[in-house]
Amino acid sequence: MYRSGAVMAWNVFKFCTALRGLGSIMILLVLGVVGVSYYAVVITNYGPGLAAGGLDSLIAFIVLILFHCLLVMLLWxxxxxxxxxxGGVPPNWRPAVDEERGDSDPLTASEFPPESENGRIRFCRKCNQLKPPRCHHCSVCGRCIxxxxxLCVWVVNCVGALNYKYFLLFLFYTFLETTLVTLSLLPHFIAFFSDGEIPGTPGTLATTFLAFVLNLAFALSVMGFLIMxxxxxxxxxxxxxAYEKKTTPKWRYDLGRKxxxxxxxxxxxxxxxxxAYxxxxxxxxxxxxxxxxxxKPDLDSQEF
Structure with a gap:
């Protein structure tokens, strides 16, 4: 069985210099937000709180443990x-068994339109090869995925069969991490608008303020993507x-939530x-x- 998961991802921005540069900026932005958050939570506020004693030390310890565990999972x-x-289609890929025609009847490009609605096997005119079920051509990658x-510029990669789970976990742990940072920095953010004296230098206060705003924005936006x-x-x-499903009375791949x-x-x-799997x-x-x-067995003879 072909397994492409162990192969390093293609540079999906190979054919577009502008998008390649944008992807690099996005990675730096993610690392930048992580760095600002780490400085604000660990270095500036809760790290020193470990030496405070009493309940403050316990709270600081819990926040730091959760922060580092979620950060490891987020980055992983x-x-x-x-x-x-x-996941890409291997050159000259053929289905193991063509149920309708049989193995002895070769499949040719002329027999299949680019996006067949009737046959189980589709043909990609751009790649000039057959397409497995649920496979789509990415014009930026220049291949079928x-x-x-x-295509996600935040990860400089396409999201497909072999890394979709990892993408969902990235959203999940990003939401948890940014929510934790937002809540842990909320008292310090509120203190900015109080009349009392706030400890810290202007630089550390500005970093705390920036980390709170960034993490709140990311938590809200990621929550929407995660729900979707x-x-x-x-x-x-x-x-x-999801767009194809709207025009399909019964979705053949819906096997129940579990x-x-x-x-x-x-x-x-x-x-x-x-x-990992x-x-x-x-x-x-x-x-x-x-x-x-x-x-679904009753829909095996149909195709989206």
């Missing part, structure tokens, strides 16, 4: 999305397929919250590889 998930190939969701993608996972669709969730996160619960899941769940997807 983020760079997993950046450096994991979303397995179960493509979208949770709904997509619940219906076993991608961002692209199985839909497993199609993205796997069946091994120990791996649900880490950007167990070897057992990779072996027994072809959907995680991006080429084969189970569907």
């Amino acid at each position: 998930s983020y760079f997993s999305v950046v450096f994991t190939d979303p 397995l179960k493509m969701d979208h 993608h949770i709904s997509l996972v619940a219906g076993n669709t991608t961002t692209i397929e 199985r839909n969730f497993e199609q993205v996160f796997g069946m091994d619960k120990k791996y649900w919250f880490v950007p 167990s070897e057992e899941d990779l072996r027994r769940m072809p959907a995680l590889q991006g080429f084969e997807y189970p569907s």
Whole structure:
């Protein structure tokens, strides 16, 4: 079975210098927000609070433990999305079995329109090869991406079959981390508008103010994306397929919320919250590889 997950991701901005530069800026922006937040929470406010004694020390200890645990998971998930190939179609790929025609009947490009609505196998005119189910061509990447969701400049990569879980975990841990930072810095933010004297230098106060505003903005925006993608996972669709689903009376890949969730996160619960899959899941769940997807038995003869 073809496994492209172990291969470093293509530079999806290879064909567009402007987007490549934008992607680099986005990575630096993410690291910049992390750096500002770390300085404000750990160095300026809660790190020194460990020596305060009493309840303040306990609160500072809890905040710092949570902050560092979530930060590790955030960065792990983020760079997993950046450096994991979303999944491409191997050259001269053919389905294992063509159910309608049989193995002995070769498939030719002329038999399939670019986006076939009737046959199970589609043909990409740009790549000049067959397309697996739920595969879409990315014009920026210049290739077909397995179960493509979208092209994300924040991670300088496409989000597809092999890194979609990692992207969702990145959103999840980013929301938790930014929410934690926002709440932990809220008392210090309120203090800016009080009449009392605020400890700290102008530089540390400005950093705390900036970290609060940035994390609040990210928490609110990421929450919207996270809710949207949770709904997509619940219906076993991608961002692209969500538009196709509107014109399809019955979505063939909707297997129920539990199985839909497993199609993205796997069946091994120990791996649900880490950007990785167990070897057992990779072996027994072809959907995680991006080429084969189970569907409702009564809709097997239909195609979106």
